[in-house]
Amino acid sequence: MRIGLLTEGGYPYASGDAGLWCDRLVRGLEQHEFDIYALSRSRRQEDDGWVALPPQVGRVRTAPLWTAGDDGVAHGRRTRRRFTEYYGELLGAVCAGTGADAPSEGGPTDLPDRFGSALYGLAELARENGGLVGTLRSDAAVRALERACRAPGAPRAAHEARVPDLLTVAAHLERALRPLSLDWYDDDGLGAADLCHAAAGGSAALPGLLARHFFGVPLVVTEYGVQLRSHYLALGADTAAPAVRALLGAFHGRLAAEVYRRAEILTPGNAHARRWQERCGADRARIRTVYPGMDATRFTEVGEGPDRADPDTLVWVGRVEPAKDLISLLHAFAEVRKEQPEARLRIVGAPCGPEGTAYLGHCRALAAQLFPDEAEGVHAVGDNPVSFEEIGGPEAPTLPEAYASGAVVVLSSVVEGFPIGLIEAMFCGRATVSTDVGAVVEVIGGTGLVVPPRNPRALAEACVALLRDPERRERLGAAARARALELFTVEQNIAAFHGIYLEVVSHCPVRRVVLDEAGDPLPFATPAESHVPGRWTGPTARVLPRVVPGWATGAPVRATPPAAAEGA
Incomplete structure (x- = not known):
């Protein structure tokens, strides 16, 4: 199968976090094809270059999280109005109820749906108009944030936010939402993957959420260090004002809850990470603890x-x-x-x-x-x-x-x-x-x-x-x-993920349509066992049909007849 591996500050960069684990996973699952979608954290990391990649890595697409120039996109009045609506709704879901105190408990029960709808609305807007980097940096974004902070139900600290606090939070949100503006979301990008595997939560998992939203690609999220906990620790009393801590803590709590809610399978690396995920609303039935694999x-x-x-x-x-x-x-x-x-x-x-x-x-x-x-x-x-x-x-x-x-x-x-x-x-x-x-x-x-x-x-x-x-x-x-x-050991880690990949793909609906010579749908054109090494096809079907993503445009894909395939 084709795996879209999503990383932030990690593989394939030589100086990345969890790079060794990802490299062992990719090399251990040589029967699958991997496409790497990597977010870098610094110029130094990019200058250090990549590790040597195995042949099963089909391609690598990268984007920096540490910097982003103005995309130069000039939005019309209608687009700006839609942005204000979606962004205001997202900020309202962040600030409403108990926000930063309990991202999955208390407050209005519709907050997860409000946050998710607004997030995907912004993603659709970015996809239609070529990005939102400039808009997220605009005065309109800061004004929307100020309105959300002054709204009833917002945390007291948010009510007391001053202009420097608002500017700090707005800049952080622009950076966190930068993956919305990437050009990865098409039929030749993440839409071509059979499964997305995010090597961390937070920004690394955001492209996987969008691939799921736009193309129905199932998402697996691995967390060996809980991103939400890291954000909480980084936002200490001596590093950020109370308003900044409250707003950013609430945002990352909502984002973590959305990732945990939408992922097909969550694979924490230990019980400590598992408890964090459950606390943020993750369904126990979709959690599989997989310990990191090490070379013994x-x-x-x-x-x-x-x-x-x-x-x-x-x-x-x-x-x-x-x-x-x-x-x-x-x-x-x-x-x-x-x-x-x-x-x-x-x-x-x-x-x-x-x-x-x-x-x-x-x-x-x-x-x-x-x-x-x-x-x-x-x-x-x-x-x-x-x-x-x-x-x-x-x-x-x-x-x-x-x-x-x-x-x-x-x-x-x-x-x-x-x-x-x-x-x-x-x-x-x-x-x-x-x-x-x-x-x-x-x-x-x-x-x-x-x-x-x-x-x-x-x-x-x-x-x-x-x-x-x-x-x-x-x-x-x-x-x-x-x-x-x-x-x-590495062996138990690789075996666990191989089983999880097959489990996820076997339970996900078919996203691609294959037609026979008569133009009728061809059932079971690509059975699950066709992805497993071995000879599964019969003598008259020596070449499997070439399946190309087609549902996004509504265009069916015609299967190659066996006879034509043999004569090619």
Whole structure:
């Protein structure tokens, strides 16, 4: 079948999020054809280029979310009036009722229908008139937003919105709705797909919603990190005014609810993401939890080979940033040293951006302060119980060897989505001590110790317990590797999506009409099994009819007679 893979800031860009997962999915499902529709997030990402694409990728179409020039479209009075009507209705649905507080609960029950109707009305308007970029930036859009904020039922914060707040929100909405103006929605674009698969919610799924609306293409949405949650976290009290937080939170809540309502299948990557989807109105019957697939082969030698770890060493591996809470880890290790004087801590990872660099400097200074008698040579292994290293260095030349160096792997995060590093440690057969954040408990499943976040004493006690009990470490490590191999491999991920694709296509109505020689509809012209590798056709039908999308124009498609096909 033909899959339209929708990404935002990811595949096929070399520096994109979730790019590795998408690449493994596409390469693993080589029996299908993939068209990539990618939204980029920055010029730097585009300059970094693409990863090497497998032959099953038919084409790639890209569009930037980070910039958009004026489309130069001059709309007439009637079009402007329709835009004001649709955009005002969309903003009214955003602001009405409890809006930002509960996107799927409370308030008028018609809000989802109002939001969806207005969204598709804007999409139709953009498709008919060549885009809405300039119109969404116009004074008319800001005035429509102001009217919605002053309407009865709008949140109090929206009522108090000032002009700078309105301009900020209007600019954000223009960016979020930019996919409406793309030229992807035709019979040769997304209309030719048998199925759309969005690799994230939010803007990435918006083209899939429109393909479903215009052509009836079914939509599958995968969320390994919930976009709505990310928006809520980004709109903190110290980054945005109350009105901006209320309005943008409500908009993204409504958009998420519309995506969850229209998708044929939702595939969250863990129970944490699943709960968010259900909270926003997703139907449980259409949710399938599919864990991210990871390559376990690179960790086989460590996981199944002899244990070469220092029995007194704790190791932490990851990106250095405040969310990883290395400060608590260092304080916990100070407590560990009181109980286990020979204990060592290896922190292996590179800083993430300028904030991560500053945080790493703070951690180094804290390590020198906590261990003043050993402050000289604080960065060298052997001179200080705490070492700061990076993958590729002499002490940690590869990622598996970094995990292999420690008897216990520690995760100290205060914020965590799906803990990839924890699964890598499990593949390596290592006992783990983790904080109870994100999907950690779901991943561990009883094969490691879990403590509350921001609790150095509890973290220290768990580490000491495992350092003192090698037999327990060995049992937990073996159980962890077995669990990881059962649930978190590339193979199980690919098999799950292959089954989901067939399930979705088998339940969706036929969108294309194929005619025989007499001009009559040809039933079962492209049965579901024709997409499965193998010889399914009979001797007199050696070439399947070429099916071209035709329903959008009302033009039927004539099947190629077998005889003509054989003589071609």
